[in-house]
Amino acid sequence: MVVDDLCNTSLVLGLSNFSSTVERTSSKKLSSQKYDGKNCEPSLTLSLSGETYDQIQTVKKVDSDIKVSNDPSADFYRQDSAASSFSNGSVKREREVGSEEVEIEKVVSRVSDEDEDGSNGRKKLRLTKAQSALLEESFKQHSTLNPKQKQDLARDLKLRPRQVEVWFQNRRARYHLQPMESNKKFPLFNNMFVYHEKNRTDSIFKKPRKNKEN
Amino acid sequence: MVVDDLCNTSLVLGLSNFSSTVERTSSKKLSSQKYDGKNCEPSLTLSLSGETYDQIQTVKKVDSDIKVSNDPSADFYRQDSAASSFSNGSVKREREVGSEEVEIEKVVSRVSDEDEDGSNGRKKLRLTKAQSALLEESFKQHSTLNPKQKQDLARDLKLRPRQVEVWFQNRRARYHLQPMESNKKFPLFNNMFVYHEKNRTDSIFKKPRKNKEN
């Protein structure tokens, strides 16, 4: 846990999900629609940024879905728009279905807070496309962040600075390849991820080094 | 999918995202690449071979599908021989530091293909009963693995360490979902991290934490 960022104090209030593109879903696998956040019902999320989680995932179970089309082309995913992007699943396992809102014992737990929505756990956030794009772009410019950049990005993305930081870390880690010359030489290959072995040291690509300007 | 390793040296350059599979008649939604952002648009991808298809679990077993019986007891076919259960080159860099017996470099000769003996068991491994049992047993002792355990188990089971790791992950995930009564399964309360629902994390029990002994 350890919230280590103390960032901004602004409050963010947003309406999440309104991108109601149709559900495609079709029959099979209701797990189909997920990321799109589509079928989440519009929900309000209010959060103190810099505090706990902005991405609050209001889990609402989904009951009947509309299931309109099957069109595969409906692959577009959501875009963000405002803060929330949640991934929550709500898709409870089949076996639990039936019991609405299996709200199993609360057992209060720890000390803290008012975490109210219970989304205390690790709950995974899914970045929206736009968010990823921005991060990606930013990454291309610098694979490391200075505090200011971090703050700014966080603000723009409506993420906690910590999340931005983590994203960068993971990004650096996952590909040992940076947007370096390889990309310059082959711009079209920007999406090409040529990984290197993690522990390789003789790579022709070097690990980028710090960028401290602020 | 991302290319992540380069055990062998051959390079493959291909057009990605042109799903070669035929149109699915059914609705199935090949939603394969979706939120992945990365390859949403047709793009070129360059990959090192050795990836792409994962392990071929050389299921020799019955040549051509003899599969004579439906007898449930026939459950233990598979992987009879000690033959290394795979030939995969992908081995995502198990970083096992000191292990020198990294048997990577299988360098499958890609194109040439191996599936000649019929029954080219392609993907998805199925663990044998014995394997599952061992894993299960091991899990009872700790729900997480330290590198050594992983390595050992992998050796004993003739699986890649990564597979062992994955098994544990999945196992943990599955069970975090189990309600209390599942304690019966874990008589000694070894793994009593009863998380209830998947998305709920508070519990009087804490998540088991690292087991680092090695």
Added chain:
DNA sequence: TTCTAATGTAATTGG
């Protein structure tokens, strides 16, 4: 369909 092996990625931990 369910179950499970596997993958991708956000987040945590320890150094």
Added chain:
DNA sequence: CCAATTACATTAGT
């Protein structure tokens, strides 16, 4: 910061 892992969500194969 980095490496390694874990949790988690989701995909795909039978």
